[in-house]
Amino acid sequence: MTNAIQVFRQHVSQKGCHRSSKREKILGIFLKSRTHISAQELHGLVSQDYPEIGYTTVYRTLKLIADCGLAEEVDFNDGVKRYERKWKRDYHAHCICTQCGRDFEIFDEGIRDMSVNLAKRKDFTIRKLRYELFGVCRQCAAVLAGGEAS
Ligand SMILES: [Zn+2]
Ligand SMILES: [Zn+2]
The missing domain is CATH 1.10.10.10 (Winged helix-like DNA-binding domain superfamily/Winged helix DNA-binding domain)
Incomplete structure (x- = not known):
């Protein structure tokens, strides 16, 4: 071990x-x-x-x-x-809020499978996989919409 x-x-x-x-x-x-x-x-x-x-x-x-x-x-x-x-952690994607800077993790095997399939088309071997989504979180979206964060 x-x-x-x-x-x-x-x-x-x-x-x-x-x-x-x-x-x-x-x-x-x-x-x-x-x-x-x-x-x-x-x-x-x-x-x-x-x-x-x-x-x-x-x-x-x-x-x-x-x-x-x-x-x-x-x-x-x-x-x-x-x-x-x-x-000992599984592969995951990150969502980053560009308003407040908070980040969230999404665990989904589908992201890796999709990336491997895309890379295969170019006979490309993935050594490092990063999946980052930039956007606005629910709280910030509510503030931006003029409402109160819940
Ligand atoms: Zn936010
Ligand atoms: Zn992470």
Whole structure:
């Protein structure tokens, strides 16, 4: 049975870095965090428990976590680089509200199947699949329509 920490440790030792308890604390917090998180936000969470861990360590660790496939970068077109946990999570699409910035996840195998079929037409192999929809959420739509958010 492999778990996330083993995947991470193997990656770190392959890169020739020594094992660090700081990095593993950061990983633990990342794995428990909300779905989409920036290095800044993660550092905020980490420093609640471990004020001695600096932003640079968090930032570099997040990159290591992504490099070994435990996390993936998500881009919501607002200039903020966020990551989400990829380990043991199914493929999903993102809906991003351009008014309030909130994001929603939609889990549907159909998105992946459709993408694979489209790529096949060009003998294209998908390595990374991102599906992001930009628009207006229900609450913001109600506000824009002049009504009250429910
Ligand atoms: Zn909204
Ligand atoms: Zn997501």
